[in-house]
Amino acid sequence: MVAKESEGAGRAVTLGVLAAVLVAVAAVFAGALGGELVYDDLLLVARNPALGGLEQLGESLGRPHWDFVEPDQALRVGYWRPLALVALFVGRALGDGEPWGFHALSLALHLGSVALVFALVRTTLAHASLFVPAAAALLFGLHPVHVESVAWISAINDPLAGFWLFASLLLFARWRRAGSPGLALLPAVALLAALASKESALAWFALAPALDWTLGGEGKPRWRAYLPALVALAAYWLARTLVFDSSAAGFDLVTSHLRETALRAFTLRVELLGGALALLAWPLRLNLFREVRPEIPWDDAQLWIAVAALVAWVIALRSAWKRGARAVVLALTIALGGIAPAVLRIESIGRFPLSERFLYVSALGVALLVALALERLRKPAALASFCALAALAGWRDVTRMRVWHDELALFRDGVEHSPRSLYVRWGLGRVLLDRFRATNDAVLLFEANDQFCAAQDLSTESPPDPRVLVTAFDEIQSSLGVGWYHLLCALHVPQECTRDEAELVFRNLADKLADGAPGSAEARCGLGVSLKHLGRVDEAETELVRATKCNPRHHAAWFNLGRLQLERAHWRDALASLDRAVELAPDDVESWLSLGMAAIELDLGDRARAALGRARALAPESAAPLLQLGVMAAREQRFEVALDFFEQVLRIEGSSGPAHLFRGKALFALGRPNEALRAFSDAARWLQEPSSDPLREQQLVEAFYNAGVLQLQLSPADAVAPLEEALARDPAGRWTPGLREALEKLKSDLGRAK
Secondary structure, rough: HHHHHHHHHHHHHHHHHHHHHHHHHHHHHHHHHHHHOOOOOOHHOOOHHHHHHHHHHHHHEEEEEEEOOOHHHOOOOOOOOHHHHHHHHHHHHOOOHHHHHHHHHHHHHHHHHHHHHHHHHHOOOOOOOOHHHHHHHHHHOOOOOHHHHHHHHOOOOHHHHHHHHHHHHHHHHHHOOOOOOOOOHHHHHHHHHHHHHOOHHHHHHHHHHHHHOOOOOOOOOOHHHHHHHHHHHHHHHHHHHHHHHHOOOOOOOOOOOOOOOOHHHHHHHHHHHHHHHHHHOOOOOOOOOOOOOOOOOOOOOOOOOHHHHHHHHHHHHHHHHHHHHHHHHHHHHHHHHHHHHHHHHHHHHOOOOHHHHHHHHHHHHHHHHHHHHHOOOOHHHHHHHHHHHHHHHHHHHHHHHHHHHOOHHHHHHHHOOOOOOHHHHHHHHHHHHHHHHHOOOHHHHHHHHHHHHHHHHHHOOOOOOOOOOOOHHHHHHHHHHHHHHHHHHHHHOOOOOHHHHHHHHHHHHHHHHHOOOOOOOOOOOOOOHHHOOOOOHHHHHHHHHHHHHOOOOHHHHHHHHHHHHHHOOHHHHHHHHHHHHHOOOOOHHHHEEEHHHHHHHOOOHHHHHHHHHHHHHOOOOOOOHHHHHHHHHHHHHOHHHEEEEHHHHHHHHHHHHHHHHHHHHHHOOOOOOHHHHHHHHHHHHHOOOOOOOOHHHHHHHHHHHHHHHHHHHHHHHHHHHHHHHHHHHHHOOOOOOOOOHHHHHHHHHHHHOO
């Protein structure tokens, strides 16, 4: 009875310690819940058709992870992560599409991994004190390299794969502790889940034998331990051969053509392995954009730090092996073995091979090593050192999470740490252009151009710096950025730029790229938008159609084509194009809004309401969906309802010229001409603000014209000025046929009256 009570008390203490560890980790990482969509999230989350519904998810599970972006993406990126896709789908459902839902799931997976680490260390080192699993779990959970995995939605596959990998190792350890009964089936099932989350779970085949040796598995049945895992691997390989239609199962695909020499390929692996160890031991200089350098001199500091870290690891492993310190050997094996799969096919992990998210599993090795070292100290010193390390790690986590809050902070940090990266320079330029579109702050526009030009300068340095990675992709993106800068500058700051400059940049780039080549759709799309703003709408539509053929999955091409067709009153064509746009980008507010506008013009009330409702759900604080709902209500002659919508818009955005214009129309229809006249006057004032909306000039003419027509009824002499303004802006009578004759007659009548 006493033994049972003691066992129960011990279990309660263990659970209490674990709960305290989880609370501490959750408290530190809670700041990630407020993060926005950043970087790859804008494609993998916001524009992934697989997340649109269960049917789309089911269709996507049998396709490569990134194949929805470009037609040839599956030929370049050998990723197949069906369970990660399911996780993103669950995160979307959890938060109804809001970022916090994805972040909450990432944090939950990380906390689950921390709990599994605690149990794994407790099971493996059964004779160690409770301090070791508690310290290992907390230091693992707070390790600063995890910020990238937890705070970045697109990296959810790392805590997901880590969770299942730790679960598999824990089940394996418990199977051994139980006497190795039957086959190790449960560990194999968890391993299969880990592999379906991310390819890096192949590290199991390095970590499980080390764990087995630590548990004293020599002499125990091996085939019953590893046969199920090999069967799981075979099933995984077979599934990938079907997905990639290749016996190589996609592992032969090259994500980044680095064109390195044999010597550089070797030193790059040294940089990766040694750099990983150094980063795990000293995680202060964190950086998402730690780029491959095509060449490095022999006196390069980073290379020799990596060499020193590897030498220290070999010495420590040899010493631990000779002393029979099995737990230390296990920790050292996890530290390096967790990233070992990346070394086998370094070409498949992109231009940033030493990324912090790749160290998710490896962090356990360092955490366990520190916990074992602290246990050897006297209790007060051990606790003080442990608390200090945990506090420092927590502080670094909090400061690093601020960088991951939004794209602008992320890319500014990238430029600070990688100022000679073309990729980071044009990436920051892209983010600044997006911010400019939202704020119209010209400072952001000019800064964006500075970044694009800096990227181009790096690519054309003479003599070229062999340490700077320059790819055709970077050069294309930099040129595209310059083109968009010139177009936006011409529309918003016309004294600085002309629209012809944008057309020239996009046309030169489009002419260099064969249709279907990477970047061709973006170049054609930019050219089409430039031509539209130059008034050459037939040519613009031709280029936008070519862009959709270059890449049928290019959202911007379909969206801009649909918008152009809307402006040309080609309603059914616009509806078809915008249907494709929302299919490709189910979370894009502008696409849903434009689709609603097309449906309104075709009197498809239910479709319009559904599209505008989706836009409102995605952007509940935006006035744009309310404006279109008001337009639809006015079309249905529900003028009181329409007026209410327009007034809601103006409460959100009082400077909305279109809202003032449509409000005036509704007031006139309700027999309130004086109020309507004031609304048209307000519309004429606000519609003169700079805008890239091609309908703006037509709306401005309409505002002046309507004000003049109303003045004819209220005070004919006051009608001349607004009608003259309308005529000056529409001299050919494109939107106001007969205005010139009517105005001359009005002036003649007023002259005779005098």
